[in-house]
């Protein structure tokens with residue numbers, strides 16, 4: 348099993364998108380997550396042709412696969428404000444086009460925030476926004492859109508599995524849709540994963556409400572905050588409230604074994620290298 352393990356981290360694209368793949372290889376990652384553009388500004392452009400070529404070359408050279416793009420933090424597909432929604436739709440479409448050009452496998456996105464609108468209205472706006480992207484996809488593409496599980500602070504959508512299931516039900520069959528489970532967010536949203544037993548029952552609940560066939564990837568982050576606190580602050584693996592036991596359980600759980608897993612822990616390449624090595628050692 349160890350040779351097909353898909354494990355990596357979110358790596359900076361400073362100096363060029365392909366540099367992230369090379370850095371991933373150096374820390375013994377087999378996959379990585381990146382931003383395909385500056386995630387803190389609305390202005391987003393397509394990737395120049397020479398950068399696309401370098402990226403494909405680095406993919407071939409490093410053997411990394413299942414590359415995930417984390418979409419911009421500014422995007423709110425469920426915003427009740429028309430101007431923000433319009434900018435979000437444009438930015439999300441550009442994210443899809445960049446990811447298709449780069450041969451990326453997954454776009455991970457935050458479903459949205461209702462702000463002062465009712466949750467159900469926000470959910471419907473998100474579904475409509477996603478459905479408007481259908482023309483970007485055809486059967487030849489491997490690209491999947493993954494809804495990230497959220498901690499649920501403020502009016503953020505996606506902390507409850509039921510909300511994620513609602514979106515999936517509305518777009519499945521039209522769009523390649525799935526879920527990326529963030530361990531920190533899911534834990535602070537109130538789903539326990541600290542032991543093999545609690546992890547198993549959380550996965551059972553996920554299966555009952557959403558369906559485990561939709562679970563495509565994971566963000567591995569420990570949590571600086573307590574269980575069910577609805578707060579989102581990541582901690583190094585084993586140093587937060589989830590603890591080593593939780594991450595050991597994740598690496599042992601057969602239902603999660605084939606999923607690509609990406610660290611978004613504080614630190615840098617050296618820390619992630621150590622965390623990847625530790626996680627690998629937990630596999631039976």
Ligand SMILES: [Zn+2]
Pocket residue numbers: 417457495
């Ligand atoms: Zn995220």
Ligand SMILES: [Zn+2]
Pocket residue numbers: 529531532579580581
């Ligand atoms: Zn987070």
